[in-house]
Amino acid sequence: MSTATLTSGLVTVGPDTQAAPDTRDEVIAAKQEAPMAAAPLTHAPAAEPAEPAEPSTSFGERCGAFLRAVLPPLLGFAFIIGLWALVAMKSSDFPGPAKTLDAAITLFSDPFYQNGPNDQGIGWNILSSLKRVAIGFGVAALVGIPMGFIIGRFAFMNSMLEPIISILRPVSPLAWLPIGLMVFKAADPASTWTIFICSIWPMILNTAQGVQRVPQDYLNVARVLNLSEFKIITKILFPSVLPYMLTGIRLSIGTAWLVIVAAEMLTGGVGIGFWVWDEWNNLKVEHIIIAIFVIGIVGLVLEQFLLLIARRFSYGNN
Amino acid sequence: MNAIVKVENVGMTFDTKKGRFVALQNVNLQIRQGEVVSLIGHSGCGKSTLLNLIAGLTLPSSGAMICNGREIAGPGPERAVVFQNHSLLPWLTCFENVHLAVERVFGAKEGKDKLKARTNAALEMVHMSHAAQKMPHEISGGMKQRIGIARAFAMEPKILLMDEPFGALDALTRASLQDELIGVMEKTGATVVMVTHDVDEAVLLSDRVVMMTNGPAATIGEILEVKLAKPRDRLQLAHDPHFAECRAAILEFLYQKQMKKAA
Numbered sequence: 001m002s003t004a005t006l007t008s009g010l011v012t013v014g015p016d017t018q019a020a021p022d023t024r025d026e027v028i029a030a031k032q033e034a035p036m037a038a039a040p041l042t043h044a045p046a047a048e049p050a051e052p053a054e055p056s057t058s059f060g061e062r063c064g065a066f067l068r069a070v071l072p073p074l075l076g077f078a079f080i081i082g083l084w085a086l087v088a089m090k091s092s093d094f095p096g097p098a099k100t101l102d103a104a105i106t107l108f109s110d111p112f113y114q115n116g117p118n119d120q121g122i123g124w125n126i127l128s129s130l131k132r133v134a135i136g137f138g139v140a141a142l143v144g145i146p147m148g149f150i151i152g153r154f155a156f157m158n159s160m161l162e163p164i165i166s167i168l169r170p171v172s173p174l175a176w177l178p179i180g181l182m183v184f185k186a187a188d189p190a191s192t193w194t195i196f197i198c199s200i201w202p203m204i205l206n207t208a209q210g211v212q213r214v215p216q217d218y219l220n221v222a223r224v225l226n227l228s229e230f231k232i233i234t235k236i237l238f239p240s241v242l243p244y245m246l247t248g249i250r251l252s253i254g255t256a257w258l259v260i261v262a263a264e265m266l267t268g269g270v271g272i273g274f275w276v277w278d279e280w281n282n283l284k285v286e287h288i289i290i291a292i293f294v295i296g297i298v299g300l301v302l303e304q305f306l307l308l309i310a311r312r313f314s315y316g317n318n
Numbered sequence: 319m320n321a322i323v324k325v326e327n328v329g330m331t332f333d334t335k336k337g338r339f340v341a342l343q344n345v346n347l348q349i350r351q352g353e354v355v356s357l358i359g360h361s362g363c364g365k366s367t368l369l370n371l372i373a374g375l376t377l378p379s380s381g382a383m384i385c386n387g388r389e390i391a392g393p394g395p396e397r398a399v400v401f402q403n404h405s406l407l408p409w410l411t412c413f414e415n416v417h418l419a420v421e422r423v424f425g426a427k428e429g430k431d432k433l434k435a436r437t438n439a440a441l442e443m444v445h446m447s448h449a450a451q452k453m454p455h456e457i458s459g460g461m462k463q464r465i466g467i468a469r470a471f472a473m474e475p476k477i478l479l480m481d482e483p484f485g486a487l488d489a490l491t492r493a494s495l496q497d498e499l500i501g502v503m504e505k506t507g508a509t510v511v512m513v514t515h516d517v518d519e520a521v522l523l524s525d526r527v528v529m530m531t532n533g534p535a536a537t538i539g540e541i542l543e544v545k546l547a548k549p550r551d552r553l554q555l556a557h558d559p560h561f562a563e564c565r566a567a568i569l570e571f572l573y574q575k576q577m578k579k580a581a
Contacts, residue, residue, distance in 0.1 A: 239409040
Protein backbone atom coordinates (compact mmCIF):
# COMPACT_ATOMS: atom_id res chain seq x y z
CA MET A 1 0.00 0.00 0.00
CA SER A 2 2.72 2.42 0.96
CA THR A 3 4.60 1.70 -2.26
CA ALA A 4 1.44 2.43 -4.21
CA THR A 5 1.00 5.83 -2.56
CA LEU A 6 4.68 6.48 -3.09
CA THR A 7 4.57 5.80 -6.83
CA SER A 8 1.31 7.66 -7.30
CA GLY A 9 2.90 10.57 -5.43
CA LEU A 10 5.84 10.44 -7.81
CA VAL A 11 3.62 10.33 -10.87
CA THR A 12 1.52 13.32 -9.94
CA VAL A 13 4.50 15.26 -8.68
CA GLY A 14 6.75 14.41 -11.60
CA PRO A 15 5.57 16.83 -14.31
CA ASP A 16 5.48 19.67 -11.79
CA THR A 17 9.11 19.23 -10.88
CA GLN A 18 10.39 20.16 -14.29
CA ALA A 19 8.42 23.38 -14.58
CA ALA A 20 8.50 24.48 -10.96
CA PRO A 21 10.91 27.09 -9.59
CA ASP A 22 13.42 26.28 -6.82
CA THR A 23 11.17 26.89 -3.85
CA ARG A 24 8.60 24.43 -5.11
CA ASP A 25 11.35 21.85 -5.56
CA GLU A 26 12.04 21.95 -1.87
CA VAL A 27 8.42 21.31 -0.98
CA ILE A 28 8.30 18.41 -3.41
CA ALA A 29 11.48 16.97 -1.97
CA ALA A 30 9.89 17.13 1.48
CA LYS A 31 6.76 15.46 0.14
CA GLN A 32 8.80 12.67 -1.37
CA GLU A 33 10.76 12.16 1.78
CA ALA A 34 7.70 11.73 3.92
CA PRO A 35 6.31 8.56 2.35
CA MET A 36 9.80 7.09 2.06
CA ALA A 37 10.44 7.63 5.73
CA ALA A 38 7.05 6.18 6.53
CA ALA A 39 7.54 3.12 4.35
CA PRO A 40 10.00 1.20 6.55
CA LEU A 41 7.92 2.08 9.60
CA THR A 42 4.77 0.57 8.15
CA HIS A 43 6.59 -2.49 6.88
CA ALA A 44 8.58 -3.25 9.99
CA PRO A 45 5.78 -3.91 12.51
CA ALA A 46 4.00 -6.14 10.00
CA ALA A 47 7.05 -8.29 9.37
CA GLU A 48 8.62 -8.45 12.82
CA PRO A 49 5.91 -9.85 15.10
CA ALA A 50 4.94 -12.49 12.55
CA GLU A 51 8.29 -14.25 12.71
CA PRO A 52 8.78 -14.76 16.44
CA ALA A 53 5.05 -15.31 17.00
CA GLU A 54 4.85 -18.57 15.09
CA PRO A 55 7.47 -20.69 16.82
CA SER A 56 6.58 -19.48 20.33
CA THR A 57 2.86 -20.39 20.30
CA SER A 58 1.96 -23.84 19.11
CA PHE A 59 -1.28 -24.74 17.39
CA GLY A 60 -2.65 -26.35 20.54
CA GLU A 61 -1.94 -23.29 22.65
CA ARG A 62 -3.73 -21.01 20.22
CA CYS A 63 -6.71 -23.36 20.15
CA GLY A 64 -6.77 -23.29 23.94
CA ALA A 65 -6.73 -19.50 24.04
CA PHE A 66 -9.52 -19.38 21.45
CA LEU A 67 -11.65 -21.81 23.45
CA ARG A 68 -11.10 -19.89 26.68
CA ALA A 69 -12.33 -16.73 24.98
CA VAL A 70 -15.31 -18.25 23.18
CA LEU A 71 -16.51 -21.03 25.46
CA PRO A 72 -17.97 -19.02 28.41
CA PRO A 73 -20.21 -16.77 26.27
CA LEU A 74 -21.38 -19.79 24.24
CA LEU A 75 -22.23 -21.64 27.45
CA GLY A 76 -24.16 -18.60 28.65
CA PHE A 77 -26.26 -18.50 25.50
CA ALA A 78 -26.79 -22.27 25.59
CA PHE A 79 -27.99 -22.00 29.18
CA ILE A 80 -30.49 -19.21 28.48
CA ILE A 81 -31.84 -20.96 25.37
CA GLY A 82 -32.20 -24.22 27.31
CA LEU A 83 -34.10 -22.42 30.07
CA TRP A 84 -36.31 -20.75 27.46
CA ALA A 85 -37.07 -24.10 25.78
CA LEU A 86 -37.95 -25.60 29.17
CA VAL A 87 -40.36 -22.76 30.02
CA ALA A 88 -41.92 -22.95 26.53
CA MET A 89 -42.54 -26.67 26.97
CA LYS A 90 -44.54 -26.09 30.16
CA SER A 91 -46.59 -23.22 28.74
CA SER A 92 -49.08 -23.39 25.91
CA ASP A 93 -48.87 -19.86 24.48
CA PHE A 94 -45.17 -19.13 24.98
CA PRO A 95 -43.20 -19.98 21.79
CA GLY A 96 -40.00 -22.04 22.10
CA PRO A 97 -36.63 -21.31 20.47
CA ALA A 98 -37.34 -23.48 17.41
CA LYS A 99 -40.65 -21.78 16.65
CA THR A 100 -39.08 -18.33 17.15
CA LEU A 101 -36.18 -19.21 14.85
CA ASP A 102 -38.65 -20.31 12.15
CA ALA A 103 -40.54 -17.04 12.51
CA ALA A 104 -37.27 -15.09 12.40
CA ILE A 105 -36.20 -16.78 9.18
CA THR A 106 -39.48 -15.91 7.41
CA LEU A 107 -39.35 -12.42 8.89
CA PHE A 108 -35.79 -11.68 7.78
CA SER A 109 -36.17 -13.33 4.39
CA ASP A 110 -38.22 -10.27 3.35
CA PRO A 111 -37.37 -7.41 5.69
CA PHE A 112 -38.34 -4.57 3.35
CA TYR A 113 -41.88 -5.34 2.17
CA GLN A 114 -44.55 -2.65 2.28
CA ASN A 115 -48.27 -3.45 2.59
CA GLY A 116 -49.67 -0.09 3.57
CA PRO A 117 -48.64 2.19 6.44
CA ASN A 118 -49.35 -0.29 9.26
CA ASP A 119 -47.83 -3.41 7.75
CA GLN A 120 -44.19 -3.02 6.78
CA GLY A 121 -41.11 -5.25 6.97
CA ILE A 122 -38.97 -5.32 10.13
CA GLY A 123 -36.14 -3.60 8.24
CA TRP A 124 -38.32 -0.51 7.68
CA ASN A 125 -39.35 -0.52 11.32
CA ILE A 126 -35.75 -0.60 12.55
CA LEU A 127 -34.67 2.05 10.06
CA SER A 128 -37.46 4.45 10.93
CA SER A 129 -36.68 4.08 14.64
CA LEU A 130 -33.01 4.73 13.91
CA LYS A 131 -33.96 7.74 11.82
CA ARG A 132 -35.94 9.27 14.68
CA VAL A 133 -33.07 8.62 17.09
CA ALA A 134 -30.60 10.14 14.64
CA ILE A 135 -32.63 13.33 14.14
CA GLY A 136 -33.54 13.86 17.80
CA PHE A 137 -30.04 13.03 18.87
CA GLY A 138 -28.42 15.19 16.19
CA VAL A 139 -30.47 18.25 17.13
CA ALA A 140 -29.70 17.58 20.81
CA ALA A 141 -25.98 17.54 19.97
CA LEU A 142 -26.27 20.78 18.01
CA VAL A 143 -27.96 22.49 20.96
CA GLY A 144 -26.44 20.63 23.89
CA ILE A 145 -22.73 20.74 23.08
CA PRO A 146 -22.51 24.54 22.57
CA MET A 147 -24.69 24.97 25.66
CA GLY A 148 -22.31 22.74 27.62
CA PHE A 149 -19.38 24.90 26.49
CA ILE A 150 -21.21 28.06 27.61
CA ILE A 151 -22.15 26.60 30.99
CA GLY A 152 -18.65 25.27 31.52
CA ARG A 153 -16.95 28.52 30.55
CA PHE A 154 -19.11 31.07 32.38
CA ALA A 155 -19.87 30.61 36.07
CA PHE A 156 -22.83 32.97 35.77
CA MET A 157 -24.55 30.87 33.14
CA ASN A 158 -23.76 27.80 35.22
CA SER A 159 -25.53 29.11 38.31
CA MET A 160 -28.39 30.39 36.16
CA LEU A 161 -29.11 27.14 34.32
CA GLU A 162 -27.99 24.53 36.82
CA PRO A 163 -31.19 24.56 38.97
CA ILE A 164 -33.41 24.30 35.88
CA ILE A 165 -31.44 21.34 34.54
CA SER A 166 -31.47 19.67 37.96
CA ILE A 167 -35.28 19.80 38.03
CA LEU A 168 -35.84 18.73 34.42
CA ARG A 169 -33.24 16.01 34.16
CA PRO A 170 -34.91 13.37 36.39
CA VAL A 171 -38.21 13.70 34.49
CA SER A 172 -38.97 10.73 32.23
CA PRO A 173 -38.76 11.96 28.65
CA LEU A 174 -42.14 10.33 27.98
CA ALA A 175 -43.74 12.99 30.17
CA TRP A 176 -42.75 15.45 27.44
CA LEU A 177 -44.53 13.43 24.75
CA PRO A 178 -47.97 15.13 25.14
CA ILE A 179 -46.25 18.54 24.87
CA GLY A 180 -44.61 17.36 21.67
CA LEU A 181 -47.96 16.12 20.31
CA MET A 182 -49.55 19.43 21.18
CA VAL A 183 -46.83 21.55 19.59
CA PHE A 184 -46.14 19.48 16.46
CA LYS A 185 -49.70 18.12 15.97
CA ALA A 186 -48.22 14.88 14.63
CA ALA A 187 -46.94 11.62 16.09
CA ASP A 188 -43.66 11.35 14.25
CA PRO A 189 -42.02 14.65 15.31
CA ALA A 190 -43.39 14.14 18.82
CA SER A 191 -41.40 10.94 19.33
CA THR A 192 -38.34 12.62 17.84
CA TRP A 193 -38.93 15.40 20.35
CA THR A 194 -38.79 12.95 23.29
CA ILE A 195 -35.48 11.66 21.93
CA PHE A 196 -34.21 15.23 21.81
CA ILE A 197 -35.24 15.80 25.43
CA CYS A 198 -33.63 12.62 26.77
CA SER A 199 -30.41 13.06 24.76
CA ILE A 200 -29.73 16.67 25.63
CA TRP A 201 -29.04 16.39 29.39
CA PRO A 202 -26.05 14.02 29.30
CA MET A 203 -24.56 16.08 26.47
CA ILE A 204 -24.90 19.42 28.27
CA LEU A 205 -23.65 18.10 31.59
CA ASN A 206 -20.69 16.11 30.28
CA THR A 207 -19.51 18.85 27.95
CA ALA A 208 -19.77 21.41 30.75
CA GLN A 209 -17.80 19.16 33.07
CA GLY A 210 -15.15 18.64 30.40
CA VAL A 211 -14.77 22.39 29.94
CA GLN A 212 -14.50 22.95 33.68
CA ARG A 213 -11.86 20.23 33.96
CA VAL A 214 -9.45 21.44 31.31
CA PRO A 215 -6.21 21.13 33.32
CA GLN A 216 -4.81 24.46 34.49
CA ASP A 217 -1.39 23.28 33.24
CA TYR A 218 -2.58 23.27 29.64
CA LEU A 219 -4.12 26.71 30.04
CA ASN A 220 -0.81 27.92 31.52
CA VAL A 221 1.01 26.55 28.49
CA ALA A 222 -1.40 28.51 26.32
CA ARG A 223 -0.75 31.67 28.31
CA VAL A 224 3.03 31.33 28.27
CA LEU A 225 3.03 30.65 24.53
CA ASN A 226 0.54 33.51 24.16
CA LEU A 227 -1.53 31.42 21.75
CA SER A 228 -4.29 33.02 19.71
CA GLU A 229 -7.91 32.40 20.72
CA PHE A 230 -8.34 30.17 17.66
CA LYS A 231 -5.33 28.02 18.59
CA ILE A 232 -6.48 27.80 22.20
CA ILE A 233 -9.83 26.43 21.05
CA THR A 234 -8.48 24.02 18.41
CA LYS A 235 -5.29 22.85 20.14
CA ILE A 236 -6.25 22.92 23.82
CA LEU A 237 -9.94 23.34 24.69
CA PHE A 238 -11.52 21.10 22.07
CA PRO A 239 -9.15 18.11 22.33
CA SER A 240 -9.30 18.12 26.11
CA VAL A 241 -13.12 18.36 26.19
CA LEU A 242 -13.59 15.75 23.46
CA PRO A 243 -13.41 12.62 25.66
CA TYR A 244 -16.05 14.09 28.01
CA MET A 245 -18.21 15.03 25.05
CA LEU A 246 -17.99 11.51 23.66
CA THR A 247 -19.02 10.08 27.03
CA GLY A 248 -22.06 12.37 26.95
CA ILE A 249 -22.88 11.24 23.43
CA ARG A 250 -22.56 7.58 24.36
CA LEU A 251 -24.80 7.96 27.41
CA SER A 252 -27.44 9.85 25.46
CA ILE A 253 -27.56 7.44 22.54
CA GLY A 254 -28.03 4.62 25.06
CA THR A 255 -31.02 6.34 26.68
CA ALA A 256 -32.36 7.45 23.31
CA TRP A 257 -32.51 3.87 22.13
CA LEU A 258 -34.29 2.88 25.38
CA VAL A 259 -36.81 5.68 25.08
CA ILE A 260 -37.67 5.33 21.38
CA VAL A 261 -39.29 1.91 21.94
CA ALA A 262 -41.60 3.29 24.61
CA ALA A 263 -42.35 6.48 22.69
CA GLU A 264 -43.29 4.59 19.54
CA MET A 265 -45.57 2.27 21.49
CA LEU A 266 -47.51 5.35 22.50
CA THR A 267 -47.49 7.22 19.19
CA GLY A 268 -47.84 4.38 16.67
CA GLY A 269 -46.78 4.64 13.03
CA VAL A 270 -43.74 2.79 11.76
CA GLY A 271 -40.98 1.85 14.15
CA ILE A 272 -39.64 -1.03 16.20
CA GLY A 273 -41.55 0.06 19.32
CA PHE A 274 -44.82 0.30 17.44
CA TRP A 275 -44.10 -3.05 15.80
CA VAL A 276 -43.70 -4.73 19.21
CA TRP A 277 -47.07 -3.38 20.29
CA ASP A 278 -48.71 -4.33 17.00
CA GLU A 279 -47.45 -7.90 17.23
CA TRP A 280 -48.77 -8.08 20.78
CA ASN A 281 -52.21 -7.12 19.44
CA ASN A 282 -51.79 -9.84 16.80
CA LEU A 283 -50.71 -12.22 19.60
CA LYS A 284 -47.51 -13.12 17.73
CA VAL A 285 -45.35 -13.58 20.82
CA GLU A 286 -42.47 -15.07 18.84
CA HIS A 287 -42.17 -11.74 16.97
CA ILE A 288 -41.94 -9.88 20.27
CA ILE A 289 -39.07 -12.13 21.33
CA ILE A 290 -37.35 -11.47 18.00
CA ALA A 291 -37.87 -7.74 18.54
CA ILE A 292 -36.24 -7.96 21.97
CA PHE A 293 -33.16 -9.56 20.43
CA VAL A 294 -33.08 -7.05 17.58
CA ILE A 295 -33.38 -4.05 19.89
CA GLY A 296 -30.63 -5.47 22.09
CA ILE A 297 -28.28 -6.09 19.20
CA VAL A 298 -28.83 -2.66 17.64
CA GLY A 299 -28.24 -1.00 21.02
CA LEU A 300 -25.06 -3.02 21.49
CA VAL A 301 -23.77 -2.05 18.04
CA LEU A 302 -24.47 1.66 18.68
CA GLU A 303 -22.68 1.50 22.03
CA GLN A 304 -19.66 -0.38 20.66
CA PHE A 305 -19.37 1.99 17.72
CA LEU A 306 -19.21 5.00 20.05
CA LEU A 307 -16.76 3.23 22.37
CA LEU A 308 -14.55 2.66 19.36
CA ILE A 309 -14.61 6.37 18.54
CA ALA A 310 -13.96 7.25 22.18
CA ARG A 311 -10.95 4.93 22.30
CA ARG A 312 -9.53 6.63 19.23
CA PHE A 313 -9.57 9.95 21.10
CA SER A 314 -8.21 8.89 24.48
CA TYR A 315 -4.61 9.88 24.93
CA GLY A 316 -3.21 7.42 27.44
CA ASN A 317 -3.30 8.28 31.11
CA ASN A 318 -1.46 11.55 31.00
CA MET B 319 25.12 46.17 35.83
CA ASN B 320 23.20 44.72 32.95
CA ALA B 321 20.06 43.40 34.63
CA ILE B 322 17.52 41.69 32.41
CA VAL B 323 15.00 41.13 35.20
CA LYS B 324 14.44 43.52 38.09
CA VAL B 325 12.22 42.63 41.03
CA GLU B 326 11.67 45.71 43.19
CA ASN B 327 9.96 45.64 46.60
CA VAL B 328 7.56 43.02 45.41
CA GLY B 329 4.88 41.70 47.74
CA MET B 330 2.23 39.11 47.05
CA THR B 331 -0.91 38.50 49.09
CA PHE B 332 -3.62 35.98 48.41
CA ASP B 333 -7.22 36.26 49.58
CA THR B 334 -8.10 32.90 51.09
CA LYS B 335 -11.11 31.63 53.02
CA LYS B 336 -9.22 32.25 56.25
CA GLY B 337 -8.46 35.85 55.30
CA ARG B 338 -5.47 37.52 53.70
CA PHE B 339 -2.34 35.47 53.32
CA VAL B 340 0.91 37.33 52.77
CA ALA B 341 3.08 35.03 50.67
CA LEU B 342 5.92 37.37 49.72
CA GLN B 343 7.12 40.65 51.16
CA ASN B 344 9.85 43.11 50.15
CA VAL B 345 11.50 40.91 47.56
CA ASN B 346 14.35 42.60 45.71
CA LEU B 347 16.33 40.75 43.07
CA GLN B 348 18.23 41.56 39.92
CA ILE B 349 19.08 38.94 37.35
CA ARG B 350 21.89 39.58 34.89
CA GLN B 351 22.05 38.56 31.26
CA GLY B 352 23.38 35.00 30.87
CA GLU B 353 23.19 34.23 34.54
CA VAL B 354 21.82 31.05 36.11
CA VAL B 355 19.97 31.72 39.36
CA SER B 356 18.44 29.14 41.67
CA LEU B 357 15.66 29.86 44.14
CA ILE B 358 15.87 27.53 47.11
CA GLY B 359 13.90 27.28 50.34
CA HIS B 360 11.57 25.08 52.32
CA SER B 361 8.28 24.13 50.75
CA GLY B 362 5.68 26.85 51.08
CA CYS B 363 8.25 29.65 51.17
CA GLY B 364 6.89 31.23 48.01
CA LYS B 365 9.68 30.34 45.60
CA SER B 366 7.22 29.07 43.01
CA THR B 367 5.11 32.18 43.60
CA LEU B 368 8.14 34.34 42.79
CA LEU B 369 8.79 32.32 39.63
CA ASN B 370 5.14 32.66 38.54
CA LEU B 371 5.45 36.42 39.09
CA ILE B 372 8.49 36.60 36.80
CA ALA B 373 6.62 34.44 34.27
CA GLY B 374 3.67 36.83 34.49
CA LEU B 375 1.23 34.01 35.27
CA THR B 376 0.27 36.00 38.38
CA LEU B 377 0.69 39.73 38.98
CA PRO B 378 2.21 41.16 42.18
CA SER B 379 0.06 42.85 44.83
CA SER B 380 2.70 45.52 45.35
CA GLY B 381 6.06 46.53 43.94
CA ALA B 382 7.35 46.40 40.38
CA MET B 383 8.52 43.62 38.09
CA ILE B 384 10.57 44.66 35.08
CA CYS B 385 11.85 42.47 32.28
CA ASN B 386 14.04 43.85 29.53
CA GLY B 387 13.16 47.44 30.49
CA ARG B 388 9.41 46.86 30.46
CA GLU B 389 6.91 46.11 33.18
CA ILE B 390 5.73 42.50 33.25
CA ALA B 391 1.98 42.63 32.53
CA GLY B 392 1.38 38.99 31.65
CA PRO B 393 3.01 35.87 30.33
CA GLY B 394 4.90 36.00 27.07
CA PRO B 395 7.11 33.85 24.88
CA GLU B 396 10.25 35.84 25.76
CA ARG B 397 9.94 34.23 29.22
CA ALA B 398 9.60 30.51 28.52
CA VAL B 399 8.55 28.22 31.35
CA VAL B 400 9.49 24.59 31.97
CA PHE B 401 6.76 23.22 34.21
CA GLN B 402 7.38 20.66 36.92
CA ASN B 403 4.95 18.16 35.41
CA HIS B 404 6.18 18.74 31.82
CA SER B 405 2.70 19.90 30.67
CA LEU B 406 2.96 18.42 27.21
CA LEU B 407 -0.33 18.34 25.34
CA PRO B 408 -1.22 14.63 25.23
CA TRP B 409 -3.02 14.82 21.87
CA LEU B 410 0.03 16.15 20.03
CA THR B 411 3.20 14.22 19.17
CA CYS B 412 6.47 15.35 20.71
CA PHE B 413 7.32 17.09 17.46
CA GLU B 414 3.98 18.90 17.35
CA ASN B 415 4.30 19.96 20.98
CA VAL B 416 7.60 21.71 20.26
CA HIS B 417 6.37 22.94 16.87
CA LEU B 418 3.37 24.65 18.49
CA ALA B 419 5.76 26.88 20.43
CA VAL B 420 8.13 27.43 17.51
CA GLU B 421 5.25 28.35 15.21
CA ARG B 422 3.94 30.90 17.70
CA VAL B 423 7.27 32.64 18.16
CA PHE B 424 8.77 32.47 14.65
CA GLY B 425 5.72 31.69 12.47
CA ALA B 426 5.21 35.30 11.42
CA LYS B 427 8.64 35.79 9.87
CA GLU B 428 9.93 32.35 8.87
CA GLY B 429 8.85 29.72 6.34
CA LYS B 430 7.51 26.28 7.10
CA ASP B 431 10.81 24.51 6.38
CA LYS B 432 12.68 26.80 8.73
CA LEU B 433 10.15 26.20 11.50
CA LYS B 434 10.48 22.43 11.03
CA ALA B 435 14.25 22.72 11.11
CA ARG B 436 14.07 24.71 14.36
CA THR B 437 11.81 22.08 15.92
CA ASN B 438 14.10 19.26 14.85
CA ALA B 439 17.16 21.12 16.13
CA ALA B 440 15.53 21.60 19.53
CA LEU B 441 14.68 17.89 19.73
CA GLU B 442 18.21 17.00 18.65
CA MET B 443 19.66 19.23 21.37
CA VAL B 444 17.99 17.16 24.11
CA HIS B 445 18.74 13.91 22.21
CA MET B 446 15.09 13.13 21.55
CA SER B 447 15.00 13.08 17.75
CA HIS B 448 14.14 9.38 17.82
CA ALA B 449 10.89 10.11 19.69
CA ALA B 450 9.72 13.01 17.52
CA GLN B 451 6.67 11.16 16.22
CA LYS B 452 5.79 9.50 19.54
CA MET B 453 2.87 10.60 21.70
CA PRO B 454 3.79 11.86 25.20
CA HIS B 455 2.18 8.86 26.93
CA GLU B 456 4.47 6.53 25.00
CA ILE B 457 7.70 7.90 26.53
CA SER B 458 9.12 7.97 30.07
CA GLY B 459 8.88 10.82 32.57
CA GLY B 460 12.49 11.89 31.99
CA MET B 461 11.93 11.96 28.25
CA LYS B 462 8.78 14.06 28.65
CA GLN B 463 10.74 16.57 30.69
CA ARG B 464 13.40 16.68 27.95
CA ILE B 465 10.69 17.53 25.43
CA GLY B 466 9.44 20.22 27.82
CA ILE B 467 12.96 21.68 27.97
CA ALA B 468 13.27 21.45 24.18
CA ARG B 469 9.97 23.29 23.81
CA ALA B 470 11.19 26.09 26.07
CA PHE B 471 14.63 26.43 24.44
CA ALA B 472 13.14 26.28 20.94
CA MET B 473 11.38 29.57 21.65
CA GLU B 474 14.80 31.22 22.13
CA PRO B 475 13.52 33.07 25.17
CA LYS B 476 15.31 36.01 26.76
CA ILE B 477 14.97 34.18 30.01
CA LEU B 478 14.12 30.59 30.85
CA LEU B 479 12.07 29.86 33.97
CA MET B 480 12.06 26.38 35.44
CA ASP B 481 9.78 25.30 38.27
CA GLU B 482 11.42 22.29 39.93
CA PRO B 483 12.09 20.88 36.48
CA PHE B 484 13.48 17.59 37.75
CA GLY B 485 11.40 17.31 40.94
CA ALA B 486 9.26 14.44 39.71
CA LEU B 487 12.16 12.30 38.46
CA ASP B 488 14.27 9.62 40.12
CA ALA B 489 17.83 10.48 41.20
CA LEU B 490 19.66 8.85 38.28
CA THR B 491 17.41 10.33 35.60
CA ARG B 492 17.68 13.66 37.35
CA ALA B 493 21.48 13.58 37.25
CA SER B 494 21.56 12.77 33.56
CA LEU B 495 19.08 15.55 32.79
CA GLN B 496 21.11 18.00 34.87
CA ASP B 497 24.18 17.12 32.80
CA GLU B 498 22.15 17.59 29.66
CA LEU B 499 20.92 20.97 30.88
CA ILE B 500 24.51 22.04 31.64
CA GLY B 501 25.39 21.22 28.03
CA VAL B 502 22.39 23.08 26.61
CA MET B 503 23.01 26.16 28.77
CA GLU B 504 26.66 26.13 27.71
CA LYS B 505 25.65 26.07 24.04
CA THR B 506 22.96 28.74 24.23
CA GLY B 507 24.29 31.02 26.99
CA ALA B 508 20.72 31.24 28.30
CA THR B 509 19.59 33.28 31.27
CA VAL B 510 17.91 30.84 33.63
CA VAL B 511 15.91 31.13 36.84
CA MET B 512 15.07 27.82 38.44
CA VAL B 513 13.19 26.78 41.54
CA THR B 514 14.65 23.78 43.31
CA HIS B 515 14.76 22.16 46.72
CA ASP B 516 17.82 20.11 45.90
CA VAL B 517 20.98 21.67 47.38
CA ASP B 518 23.39 19.80 45.09
CA GLU B 519 21.37 20.74 42.04
CA ALA B 520 21.40 24.40 43.05
CA VAL B 521 25.21 24.50 43.49
CA LEU B 522 25.93 22.39 40.41
CA LEU B 523 23.89 24.49 37.99
CA SER B 524 23.84 28.05 39.33
CA ASP B 525 25.97 31.17 39.34
CA ARG B 526 23.98 32.45 42.29
CA VAL B 527 21.77 30.68 44.78
CA VAL B 528 18.95 32.79 46.23
CA MET B 529 17.90 31.44 49.62
CA MET B 530 14.43 32.31 50.78
CA THR B 531 13.16 32.58 54.34
CA ASN B 532 10.14 30.65 55.55
CA GLY B 533 6.67 31.94 54.83
CA PRO B 534 4.30 33.53 55.52
CA ALA B 535 5.69 36.88 54.39
CA ALA B 536 8.74 35.18 52.93
CA THR B 537 11.56 37.21 51.48
CA ILE B 538 15.12 36.69 50.28
CA GLY B 539 17.35 35.65 53.18
CA GLU B 540 20.79 35.32 51.64
CA ILE B 541 22.34 35.20 48.20
CA LEU B 542 25.31 32.92 47.62
CA GLU B 543 27.71 33.36 44.71
CA VAL B 544 28.97 30.04 43.33
CA LYS B 545 32.44 30.76 41.98
CA LEU B 546 33.10 27.50 40.21
CA ALA B 547 34.47 27.41 36.67
CA LYS B 548 32.14 26.28 33.92
CA PRO B 549 31.44 23.81 32.43
CA ARG B 550 31.14 21.88 35.63
CA ASP B 551 31.60 18.18 36.09
CA ARG B 552 29.79 16.52 38.94
CA LEU B 553 32.54 13.95 39.57
CA GLN B 554 35.32 16.54 39.91
CA LEU B 555 33.12 18.83 42.00
CA ALA B 556 32.65 16.09 44.59
CA HIS B 557 36.22 16.81 45.78
CA ASP B 558 36.23 20.56 45.23
CA PRO B 559 36.55 22.53 48.49
CA HIS B 560 34.52 25.51 47.19
CA PHE B 561 31.68 23.17 46.17
CA ALA B 562 31.67 21.77 49.69
CA GLU B 563 31.69 25.31 51.17
CA CYS B 564 28.70 26.39 49.05
CA ARG B 565 26.83 23.26 49.97
CA ALA B 566 27.56 23.77 53.64
CA ALA B 567 26.44 27.41 53.49
CA ILE B 568 23.08 26.49 51.97
CA LEU B 569 22.54 23.60 54.35
CA GLU B 570 23.33 25.85 57.29
CA PHE B 571 20.81 28.43 56.05
CA LEU B 572 18.09 25.85 55.46
CA TYR B 573 18.55 23.70 58.55
CA GLN B 574 19.80 26.16 61.20
CA LYS B 575 18.66 29.66 60.41
CA GLN B 576 15.40 28.66 58.75
CA MET B 577 14.64 25.41 60.50
CA LYS B 578 11.00 24.70 59.88
CA LYS B 579 9.12 24.47 63.14
CA ALA B 580 6.76 21.52 63.51
CA ALA B 581 7.11 20.56 59.89
